[in-house]
Amino acid sequence: MEIPRNLLLQTSARWNSSLIGKIFTETKLDPNEVMRAIRGKWNLKQRLHILAAEGGRFILSFENEIDKEKIMKNESWQIMGYLLALKEFNPENKPNQVTFKTSLFWINFTGLQLEHQSQSVIKLIATAAGIVKEIDPPDTTPRDATGYRARVEVDLYKPMRQGTMTETLYMGPTWVDFVYTGIPYHSCKICHRFTHDTNNCDGAPPTVTELLMIIGISPAVEPIHFQARATP
8 A cells, every 4th residue: 555655654654762671581561561561560751652562572752852861870670570672663673673782771780999099990890780871970979878880881791790809908809799770680699690590590500701701800800909008
């Protein structure tokens, strides 16, 4: 059937500047339940349009750009206990060809020493978890007990790094824990992956090398070194 091109362009335009999302689970979920859960979780100021697409994807269009920015700023999202990975979406792309290999997470830190309390050092430490996109606060010392946090792009198909060994000035190598915000309930607590639940983990127990990589003591990860302070 022939459809006027201007009508097609007009209809397609409502999906410009959209997001596309995927629920990370092998469990078959009811798309209507997922859509209701997303709307209930986000509680936006203006209307959210959701289209269930092929390949288990969901296209999300926001009437308010501020709502969209808020959703992206506060990644990651847990929907029905599963990770909802999000990406920018262009209507020219096919939904089932959009791949989800990474997702953004906010990470807090425990075990930091005084010499770690700067944006530059926090960024170096956070690189053990993934690609650092942002440090908060960006240009001052934290004003509450939460301390610094980093927004990091994490590989969804690799084990989440649980922390890293970090050099100090006076205490030698010290362990720094990574505390992820928004880790879904339905993720594996054995191998620390998002692709399956703990009860469905059928992988072999990690080797010593793999375990060291998960907990951040891999020889491939260089600890942060500081020069000793000169004695007056």
